[in-house]
Amino acid sequence: MRIWSRVWEIRTGQDSQAMKETERPHERHAIAADLIAVLVAVTNGQPSVLTIQQASALPSGPFELSHRSLQSGLRDWVEQQTGHPLGYIEQLYTFADRDRTGGERTQRVISISYLGLTREDQADSSKKSGWRSWYDYFPWEDHRAGPPSILSEVLAPRLRLWADEADDMETRRDRWQRASIAFGLDDRGWNEEFVLQRYELLFEAALVEEALRGRKSSNAQLIAGRSMIADHRRILATGIARLRTKIKYRPVVFELMPPVFTLLQLQRAVEALAGLLVHKQNFRRLIEQQDLVEETGETTSDTGGRPAKLFRFRHAVLAEQTVAGTKLPLSRA
Amino acid sequence: MRIWSRVWEIRTGQDSQAMKETERPHERHAIAADLIAVLVAVTNGQPSVLTIQQASALPSGPFELSHRSLQSGLRDWVEQQTGHPLGYIEQLYTFADRDRTGGERTQRVISISYLGLTREDQADSSKKSGWRSWYDYFPWEDHRAGPPSILSEVLAPRLRLWADEADDMETRRDRWQRASIAFGLDDRGWNEEFVLQRYELLFEAALVEEALRGRKSSNAQLIAGRSMIADHRRILATGIARLRTKIKYRPVVFELMPPVFTLLQLQRAVEALAGLLVHKQNFRRLIEQQDLVEETGETTSDTGGRPAKLFRFRHAVLAEQTVAGTKLPLSRA
DNA sequence: CCCTATTATGCTCGAAGTGAGTATAAGATA
DNA sequence: TATCTTATACTCACTTCGAGCATAATAGGG
CATH class of the missing domain: 3.90.79.10 (Nucleoside Triphosphate Pyrophosphohydrolase)
Incomplete structure (x- = not known):
């Protein structure tokens, strides 16, 4: 860290002599x-x-x-x-x-x-x-068919053990609080965006294979999904979290869709990403009121029941989009 | 790019012989x-x-x-x-x-x-x-006293010129569309989050000093705020944009506040960052209903009129926060 | 001491957004 | 034709949010 503080002083112009020295890239x-x-x-x-x-x-x-x-x-x-x-x-x-x-x-x-x-x-x-x-790597992340059993049957008890094995009271409480927030335990709701926090918590609790690599002890309690080399799984978790956040305020789902699709297909794609089911009628309302799609005029009856209208993404929205996600009580004055 | 495709094939396991070769870090x-x-x-x-x-x-x-x-x-x-x-x-x-x-x-x-x-x-x-x-570098970003004059008097006309000087019609339209969205012209609303887009547009239109560096012609039409070396101003714009977005869904403003503050001080900080005024009463409502702060019991009369209660940030919220910003029509089933 | 300026704080109202559910339509298939 | 399945329209209660009105509590000047 000594180096750093020198650099700082240099950069702030305290010592322009030395600057030339460290500026040499080689x-x-x-x-x-x-x-x-x-x-x-x-x-x-x-x-x-x-x-x-x-x-x-x-x-x-x-x-x-x-x-x-x-x-x-x-x-x-x-x-x-x-x-x-x-x-x-x-x-x-x-x-x-x-x-x-x-x-x-x-x-x-x-x-x-x-x-x-x-x-x-x-x-x-x-x-x-x-x-x-991606649910092969994060089986606890798919809640489309309700909370997956691995959560209540494996992860929750293991996390409880991990919390309780801490020495001091404070750490125990802290661990369990973080776990219950991340995984929506103790009646806290499930938040599908906490993908990275959950993975990192499992890592910390040594409940994923990656966490055991340094150690010799085959603590073979490892569980929880397919692992990856190095920290690739963490990067994947980062990506999933980002995507789950982003689909909520930017029309990025359409990048994943074919040129023409039904609203249910679109909904299924969103559900796949979020790992959650959404309310069908409200989903339609949301999509339509934002003018995200337009009808092609065609329909398809591949869907089983009543034929569904086909839609395409209105690329124009990307240009129009002044999509401001304001959460501040702004003044119009 | 040839190199890349080779690497790809190697990495996908098509050619493990060659892999060892490129894997040598040196x-x-x-x-x-x-x-x-x-x-x-x-x-x-x-x-x-x-x-x-x-x-x-x-x-x-x-x-x-x-x-x-x-x-x-x-x-x-x-x-x-x-x-x-x-x-x-x-x-x-x-x-x-x-x-x-x-x-x-x-x-x-x-x-x-x-x-x-x-x-x-x-x-x-x-x-x-x-x-x-930071408004020294981005004078057009401060709308707390209404839209700054530089916007309507300098930037808007210059951007219009830039759009019109394009050869083909399509480019002209595209340029003006992007400009009017970014800067809220043509009755589109001002979106304080578009800091980076605005800077990059000015760069593209050669209306900031940084854009003229490569060129010899002292096109000395440059305007628009103090410049920085290299691309530091772009990085600053990135930071401002990020912060303006983030204050809306995470309680990060408190990192900038003293331990104890009045609600107006908090509001002023938010306004400084957003470059916008907010509705006072609604701001209070927003803060309080989220339980972000707690009263210290003290008041201060440094503020001029009626003494204001002093508050402190409730650090507990950081632990509680299950702040899910859901925009999806989720199903509770 | 009263009046006024100034800031603080409480409260209400209407518009828009959102979760949840009911009802109806239009196909396929037995 | 009855039934199953999916599509689509519409309703309703509830919450959120922008905006503004009203009142409270100080300081300072006459």
Whole structure:
């Protein structure tokens, strides 16, 4: 940290002599940068994520000088793979913890992760890579058929044990409070957005495989979903959380839909992402009053009952959208 | 891009032979990483940002191997400077465009920016660095006294010119549409969250100094606020936008407040950040119904009229907060 | 001491938004 | 044709939210 404070003083102009010294880029430690993609599609009502290495890792690769920018690098790359323009990319988070890779290397790797959305049909075309339901990794996150049994039968009791095994009272209370908030226990409601908090809590409580890696003791109590290499599962959790938040205030779901769809299909996609069921009639009202879609004039009777009107996304809204999510009591004066 | 596609195939397990090759970290191009801080305080009803180099740059410094993580590195560093724990840090964005630094260097610099919030009184103590109203850099962003004159008198006409100077009709329409949305022209409402879009639009229209740097022609039409080195002003815009969004759904304003405050002081802080006035009575209602504060029992008459009750932030809410901002028609079944 | 300016605080009202449910329509299929 | 299934329209109670009115409690000037 000594270095830092020197740099600070330098940068604040206290010592412009020394500045030139540290400004020489070659004296900095070499750092490598990786790009990691959380690529999402919705296939058969399941939210899928693109994986590699037998579904144990997210696609990732080094960031090279040849790339114009982080985003364009990722974009070019993904487009080559899927053979179509990627509709939506968004930066997720940058990680750089020293022991990220788990190895003994002293070289530092910075991982810049992105969230990408793609269409179901286009997703199918790339057979090289494996699409996998993200609930394979987070089985406790799917509440579409009610709270999953793993929650009450496994996770809740284990978390209780973990809380109780703390030495002091305060820690016990703190642990249980965090757990009950994150998982909606003790009659607190389930909040589908807390994906990352939940995963990190399970990690802290050593209830996911990733948490046991350093240790020798085969504490083999591990449970809770398929794991991934390094911290890829955490990155996936970050992506899911971001997406679950975002579908509520930006029309991003449409990036996952085919050009033409019924309102129920749209609803199913939202439900797949949120891991929750929504009220059908109110969902329609919400979509229509925002002018997000327009009728194509066609209908489909593939749905079983009464034929459903087909809709397409009104791309114009993206231009109109002054979607201000105001929660402040603003003054119009 | 050829490299990328190879890497992809390798990573997807198509060619594990080649994998070992590219996995050697030393073969990667050296990349340097910088940390950049947008440190915000509210001083005298003005939202201030910590700057260096005669207010022309944000504090920044290299990320070193000695740092445990990005966040802890930044935190340690800031704490050393301000002499107190930093209440709130949040990662903003990671930039890596090739010509970020504007130089001819081939070395790539990745900049990881953070948003930090600190208290007014504590901010004052660090005299080394300069606090500066962020409206010095974005004069068009302060609408507390109504729409600033620069908007209608300078920016709107200039943006109109810029739109009209496009060759084809479609571009003209597109430019003006984007401008009018971003700046709330043509009776579209002003949206205080569009800070970054506005700055980037001005950049694109070459109405900020930063946009003219590459060019020799002293197109000296430049206007619109104090500039900063490199892309620091863009990073600042990113930070402001993030903060303006966040104060609406997370109680982060309190990080900027002294331990005890009146509701009007709190309101003024929010207004300073949002650049907008809020309805006083409704603001109180909003704060109180969320149980964000509790009375200290004391009052102060420093305010001019009737003495105001003093409040403190209820830290307990941070634990309780199941603040789900649901916009989905959820089913309770 | 009263009047006035100033800020604080309480309360009401109407419009819009939202959760939940009822009712009806339009196909497929037995 | 009866029944099942999904689609779609409409209602209703309740909450939220923008806006404004009214009252309270000080300071300061005449």
